[in-house]
Amino acid sequence: MTEKFKRVHIIVLDSVGIGEASDAAKYGDEGCDTLGHTAEAMGGLNAPNLARLGLSNIRPERPILGVPVQPQPAAYYSKMHEVSAGKDSMDGHWEMMGLPVLTPLHTFPNGFPEELISKIEAFSGRKVIWNKPASGTEIIKKLGERQMKTGELIVYTSGDSVLQIAAHEKVIPLEELYKICEYSRKLTIDEPYHLGRVIARPFLGDNAENFERTANRRDLTLVPPEKTVLDLLAEAGLDTLAIGKINDIFSGQGIKEGWHTVSNDDGMERFISILDRDFHGLSFTNLVDFDAKYGHRREPVLFGKAIETFDRQLGQALSKLKEDDLLIITADHGNDPGFRGTDHTREYVPLLVYSPAFAAGQELPVRETFADLGATITDNFKTTMPKVGTSFLDALK
Numbered sequence: 001m002t003e004k005f006k007r008v009h010i011i012v013l014d015s016v017g018i019g020e021a022s023d024a025a026k027y028g029d030e031g032c033d034t035l036g037h038t039a040e041a042m043g044g045l046n047a048p049n050l051a052r053l054g055l056s057n058i059r060p061e062r063p064i065l066g067v068p069v070q071p072q073p074a075a076y077y078s079k080m081h082e083v084s085a086g087k088d089s090m091d092g093h094w095e096m097m098g099l100p101v102l103t104p105l106h107t108f109p110n111g112f113p114e115e116l117i118s119k120i121e122a123f124s125g126r127k128v129i130w131n132k133p134a135s136g137t138e139i140i141k142k143l144g145e146r147q148m149k150t151g152e153l154i155v156y157t158s159g160d161s162v163l164q165i166a167a168h169e170k171v172i173p174l175e176e177l178y179k180i181c182e183y184s185r186k187l188t189i190d191e192p193y194h195l196g197r198v199i200a201r202p203f204l205g206d207n208a209e210n211f212e213r214t215a216n217r218r219d220l221t222l223v224p225p226e227k228t229v230l231d232l233l234a235e236a237g238l239d240t241l242a243i244g245k246i247n248d249i250f251s252g253q254g255i256k257e258g259w260h261t262v263s264n265d266d267g268m269e270r271f272i273s274i275l276d277r278d279f280h281g282l283s284f285t286n287l288v289d290f291d292a293k294y295g296h297r298r299e300p301v302l303f304g305k306a307i308e309t310f311d312r313q314l315g316q317a318l319s320k321l322k323e324d325d326l327l328i329i330t331a332d333h334g335n336d337p338g339f340r341g342t343d344h345t346r347e348y349v350p351l352l353v354y355s356p357a358f359a360a361g362q363e364l365p366v367r368e369t370f371a372d373l374g375a376t377i378t379d380n381f382k383t384t385m386p387k388v389g390t391s392f393l394d395a396l397k
């Protein structure tokens, strides 16, 4: 039997959750609802393409405000539950690719141990300041001017398993910051740290009022300890194209070609342009602005506007899809801009699965793990299946 779809495209709307997961209470996240609260803050979301695909059909009992439930949605629709212990991007993306992260990565709510910090200081010849949880934009406001004078490293973390280093690009050149991050990455792979990500957070500007983080952020993620669906596809000779931070999230494993992007717009432009390429396999796009620019910043109106902008670009992409294309729109976790704190929220993620070959969409059973997505893709390409995940390919007619 030949494959159903020649090209499969995943777009991850980073952090665009669709309501509290059944285990949200375990994370202190009861009541979170990224899409719901965003749409309410907007007085209704204007997203005709997502509407047409069936976004509100995912939860017709509580439709997303402004997004009408469709009598005949164009996409197959459902939501997915995460089985990974954490609710960070790495957990979500790895799980989609058949590798849930079941052993919790470590978080450091009281900052990193002195032993680690002193090694980073010795390697870099720079002093570490802060070493506590923080919002990235707030911490550069607070300490950025000092950092410019002293050349210190602003080290901070969050509710996720992350060590982030912020530094002014003109004070610590990018290459140097990346080297310090790579060194910190090496130190934190194994116990007692077992850290998900080290992130370089360069910024520019003259003073606290105009500091801005740049697109030169780099995420140094753990290397996947086992094969992911990306490896299975690549080994079978299929194309695996990565847009945005996907390449970083998988440490480049199983990725044939990758493009960093500077914004959601840039990511969607790249995605639309690769639709003109004749390739065979998977394109995997992550749009991080929802999360980094609006979710962590708790800016629901800006978050909503970004969804509306995405929706317009989605319209362009949809018109380029052919009968042997399959488009999957989903998310990696929530980050409710209407919720307390500044951390990710444990949510279901939307699942919209569309091809121009479909006469109409239908409801799919709620997925117990994001891994069903990867299993569906390997099933389509008839490659080795991942250990985890149940394909829903046969339901797509």
Ligand SMILES: O=P(O)(O)O[C@H]1O[C@H](CO)[C@@H](O)[C@H]1O
Residues within 6 Å of the ligand: 089, 134, 135, 136, 137, 157, 158, 159, 160, 161, 162, 164, 291, 292, 296
């Ligand atoms: O507040 P900023 O720097 O955006 O950091 C956020 O970005 C990290 C990665 O998503 C999260 O763990 C959170 O710390």
Ligand SMILES: [Mn+2]
Residues within 6 Å of the ligand: 014, 015, 088, 089, 090, 291, 332, 333
């Ligand atoms: Mn994410």
Ligand SMILES: [Mn+2]
Residues within 6 Å of the ligand: 015, 291, 292, 296, 335, 344
């Ligand atoms: Mn985030």
